[in-house]
Amino acid sequence: MDGFRKGRPADHDQGKECGHVTGDGKSGAAGVDPEQLWLRPTAHRRGRRPSFSREAITAAAVALADAEGLEAVTMRRVAAEVGAGVMSLYSYAPDKDTLLELMVDHVSGELPVADAPSGDWRADLRTIAHLQRAHMLRHPWLPAALSTHRVPGPNTLAFLEHALAVLRPTGLDGAAKLEVFAQLTAFVAGHVAHEIAQGAASRSPDRAAAEARYLATVAADGQHPELAEALAAPGRPLSPEATFTRFLDRLLDGLAAG
Structure with missing residues (x-):
């Protein structure tokens, strides 16, 4: 899950905007590990409990995409929406592919599944x-x-x-x-x-x-x-x-x- 450029911490917010989700959703990453993403989500770091959550980050990203398109969804913008530092978001969404997966599944929760099939x-x-x-x-x-x-x-x-x-x-x-x-x-x-x-x-x-x-x-x-x-x-x-x-x-x- 190495969708971001390696280097100094400051590199994450420079140049190509590593946290940027492009219009076609591609990042060049090797892919998202489904076990890590859905079965073993990253635990909170030690110390003071953060004032945001993976759900809040995802909801903020979805709101940005709804209003301005995927091009607007960057880690910097999402961090600003939840009132967090950019680097603190990476333990929840370490790359843009992961953030996109979270967004897709988040909105999929709007689809109703309670009704039993009719048989037709x-x-x-x-x-x-x-x-x-x-x-x-x-x-x-x-x-x-x-x-x-x-x-x-x-x-x-x-x-x-x-x-x-x-x-x-x-x-x-x-x-x-x-x-x-x-x-x-x-x-x-x-x-x-x-x-x-x-x-x-x-x-x-x-x-x-x-x-x-x-x-x-x-x-x-x-x-x-x-x-x-x-x-x-x-x-x-x-x-x-x-x-x-x-x-x-x-x-x-x-x-x-x-």
Whole structure:
């Protein structure tokens, strides 16, 4: 877990900002040790008990990411939020990969897992996907974080357990059930990332109008007949919710056919 540059203590806050979580969540570290992270969390040092906790550090990092994106999450910023010195945070989150894992599992605790599966796996998977979409829209940094997330913590495992129970009626083996859940989560993350990007683009009317004119011109040039036919087809509901549901149903159709 050597995600920070070695050297003098002051080096931790200089240059590349060792505590910085990049937009894609990567740090170049060898990886997070799941046993150390979830089964043997670092004990408090001797002496006066600190006025903050791993939970407080994680919550502060999540709040920063929600408000300003992952680029804003640095150890210096998080330390300021909890009223601690930067160096004192490293025993709780020794590198940026660890902090990201803590953040992902922290927000995973918002996902409900109390309801027993209905027995209709397709309906239950649809519910799971809509829950995930709402969850990622609340935390727009999650799609990028999940692309590198490797170490499921207790909250993540609870939701995974629920999803696997939902898939029991399919008769799939354990490996296939894990693949289905991974495929569903990847679909939701990719769709939400696109949805967020499209939402940002739609706030620029000039850009949207330019894109529409461009596609109309291309469709009329005689070189793209398939595109012209597709664009001429009757429109479908374009609300974000309707679009997501339509795409999701296609995915579930494929899973059912497989």
